[in-house]
Amino acid sequence: MSKRSIPPTNNFCPQTLFLYGTYKEDNTPNFGLFCWFSYYWDTEMGVMMCIGGDKLTRDRIRQTRIFSANLVTQQMLPLADYLGNTNGYDDAKMNFELETQKGSVLNVPTLACSPVVFELEVAQSYPCEEGEVFLCKVRNVLMEECLLDTDKSVEERIRQIAPIHTTCSTYFSWEGQSLGKWGSPKETFEPVKKTL
Numbered sequence: 001m002s003k004r005s006i007p008p009t010n011n012f013c014p015q016t017l018f019l020y021g022t023y024k025e026d027n028t029p030n031f032g033l034f035c036w037f038s039y040y041w042d043t044e045m046g047v048m049m050c051i052g053g054d055k056l057t058r059d060r061i062r063q064t065r066i067f068s069a070n071l072v073t074q075q076m077l078p079l080a081d082y083l084g085n086t087n088g089y090d091d092a093k094m095n096f097e098l099e100t101q102k103g104s105v106l107n108v109p110t111l112a113c114s115p116v117v118f119e120l121e122v123a124q125s126y127p128c129e130e131g132e133v134f135l136c137k138v139r140n141v142l143m144e145e146c147l148l149d150t151d152k153s154v155e156e157r158i159r160q161i162a163p164i165h166t167t168c169s170t171y172f173s174w175e176g177q178s179l180g181k182w183g184s185p186k187e188t189f190e191p192v193k194k195t196l
């Protein structure tokens with residue numbers, strides 16, 4: 001293989017996507033889409049993540065120190081892409097029907113459609129120039145029953161939920177097919193508007 005030096009990039013290093021859920025000041029849920037998410041070890045497994053600038057999700061995490069991280073699957077992609085391309089400071093963002101439940105351990109909104117949900121509490125945070133790095137304690141994991149069926153292989157179980165991976169500003173199916181550039185699946189999102 002012959003390699004070339006190029007400017008910093010994480011192209012061709014796939015990431016997993018999560019929707020972070022927080023309650024707004026009026027106690028209604030808000031969700032944003034995030035990929036700067038991974039794990040660390042410090043006597044137990046923790047979650048490390050970065051929020052790269054001002055946004056409602058960061059304001060709410062700073063305020064409450066708790067949030068949910070909901071794994072994004074192929075079925076959720078139009079919704080996730082909409083939530084990642086719509087600003088939470090716009091009051092109309094969450095004005096559609098969405099099935100959410102309060103976490104089992106923390107007072108955070110979770111998505112009924114996501115098969116794996118972390119309930120997270122910030123342990124430490126590091127404000128940088130613009131972004132902020134958070135180290136979080138995992139207070140609970142909510143996992144869909146079908147993933148706990150050990151009679152099925154891990155391959156069968158993960159195929160059932162088909163998590164999205166992303167790189168090069170492009171979404172990929174679990175099987176590796178392109179599902180479009182960031183900002184395109186939201187075109188097929190069909191929200192049912194909330195009625196008063």
Ligand SMILES: Cc1cc2nc3c(=O)[nH]c(=O)nc-3n(C[C@H](O)[C@H](O)[C@H](O)COP(=O)(O)O)c2cc1C
Pocket residue numbers: 017030031032033034035036037050051052053055056057058081083084085086087088089166182183
């Ligand atoms: C695929 C994708 C991944 C994203 N990942 C991140 C991320 O890891 N960190 C971040 O700060 N913003 C990320 N964003 C941008 C946020 O989703 C966006 O700012 C959104 O408006 C946040 O929701 P909020 O405004 O309700 O807080 C991502 C957007 C997309 C489309």
